[in-house]
Amino acid sequence: MDTFQLFSFMHLVTIAIVVSLSIFIPVICKNIFSLRINIHISYIIGSILIIHELIKPFYRYQFYNDPLIDIIPLHMCHLASVSMGLFFFTKKHIFFEIGYFWGLTGNVMAILTPDLNVFFDWLYFTYYFGHFMLLFAIIFTLFCLNHNINFKSVVRVVSITLAFLPFIYLLNFILGSEANYWYLNTIPEATSLLSYLPNPPLNIIFLIPIGLFCMLCVYAPYRYFKK
Numbered sequence: 001m002d003t004f005q006l007f008s009f010m011h012l013v014t015i016a017i018v019v020s021l022s023i024f025i026p027v028i029c030k031n032i033f034s035l036r037i038n039i040h041i042s043y044i045i046g047s048i049l050i051i052h053e054l055i056k057p058f059y060r061y062q063f064y065n066d067p068l069i070d071i072i073p074l075h076m077c078h079l080a081s082v083s084m085g086l087f088f089f090t091k092k093h094i095f096f097e098i099g100y101f102w103g104l105t106g107n108v109m110a111i112l113t114p115d116l117n118v119f120f121d122w123l124y125f126t127y128y129f130g131h132f133m134l135l136f137a138i139i140f141t142l143f144c145l146n147h148n149i150n151f152k153s154v155v156r157v158v159s160i161t162l163a164f165l166p167f168i169y170l171l172n173f174i175l176g177s178e179a180n181y182w183y184l185n186t187i188p189e190a191t192s193l194l195s196y197l198p199n200p201p202l203n204i205i206f207l208i209p210i211g212l213f214c215m216l217c218v219y220a221p222y223r224y225f226k227k
Contacts, residue, residue, distance in 0.1 A: 002118065002119045002120075003117065003118055003119075004114075004116045004117055004118050004119055004124075006113060010119055010120075011119075014128060015111060015112065018111055018128060018131065018132045018135065019111075019135070021132065021136065022132060022135040022136040022139050023139055025136060025140070026136070026139045026140040026142075026143040026144055027143060029041060029140065029143070029144050030143045030144050033144075035144075035145070035146070038140075038144040038145060039145065041140075041144070042088040042140065042141070042144075042145060043088060043089065045084075045085075045088060045133070045136070045137050045140060046084070046085040046086070046087070046088030046089050046137075047085070048133060049081045049082065049084055049085035049088075049133055049134070049137060050081075050082060050085035050086075052081070052129075052130055052133065053073045053078055053081050053082050053085075053130075054073075056071065056073060056078075056126075056130065057071040057072065057073065059126070060123075063122065064122070064123055067178060069175050069176065069178050069179050070178065070179070070180070072181070074168065074171070074181045074182075075106070075181055075182065076102045076105075076106035076107075076182060077102070077103070077106050077107045077110055077130070077131060077134060079098070079102065080098060080099045080102035080103040080106070080107060080134055081099070081103075081130065081133065081134045081137075083095045083096075083098040083099040083102070084096065084099035084103065084134060084137045084138065084141075085137075087099060087141070088137075093147075094156065096141060096147055096149070097149060097153040097156055097157050098157055098160065099134070099137065099138060099141075100138055100141075100149055100153070100157075100218075101153070101154070101157040101215045101218060101219075102157070102161075103134045103135065103137075103138050104135075104138060104218040105211065105214040105215060105218060107131055107134050107135060108135070108218075110131055111128070111131050111132075111135070114127060114128075142222075149219065149222060151219070151223075153219070154215055154216065154219050157215060158211075158212055158215060161211060162208070165182070165184075165204075165208075168181050168182045168184060169182075169184050169201075169204075172184055172185045184200055184201070184203075184204065185200055186199075186200060187199065187200070187203070
């Protein structure tokens with residue numbers, strides 16, 4: 001297995017496949033199936049999202065030898081996946097809002113700058129499968145279920161994110177130095193935007209405005225194309 005290299009040819013191919021399928025499949029479903037059928041498809045997508053997040057700690061512990069303290073599904077991408085799954089079953093708008101903004105910020109960053117060491121082992125495939133499913137679920141909801149967001153959605157998710165932040169930070173402190181949920185304890189090894197920030201906890205000062213800016217960035221194109 002080759003050592004993972006950021007934005008190498010194989011990495012760019014992987015990104016292209018993930019993004020293309022995330023858009024192509026919803027477009028096909030939109031044009032082929034009725035809204036009623038797409039609602040039934042959404043139940044399947046929701047089941048996959050939730051089941052995958054529930055079993056992920058077990059297979060990562062059993063097959064990848066990841067410490068249990070590192071694989072509690074509390075990262076933003078994990079919570080966004082569960083939130084999208086809950087949205088498909090409950091149709092509660094707040095779950096889609098969380099999935100949308102966390103999924104198009106933290107999840108997209110994870111797709112572009114993954115915390116991986118090698119290409120084409122099982123961790124590589126399962127990593128990109130989980131992040132693909134979240135991106136696909138968001139685009140499917142916009143295309144096939146005609147679900148909308150507005151500026152109030154930004155305000156709500158920013159408020160929820162700020163409310164979660166101290167609890168995640170406290171949880172990292174309780175679990176010990178190895179816990180790094182939301183990357184509040186240490187900078188991830190993979191090169192990303194976080195690599196250019198000060199070491200924790202000073203990075204939180206910059207993470208908050210950056211997070212707000214990113215959420216506005218993923219809302220602005222939606223607003224533009226919706227008009």
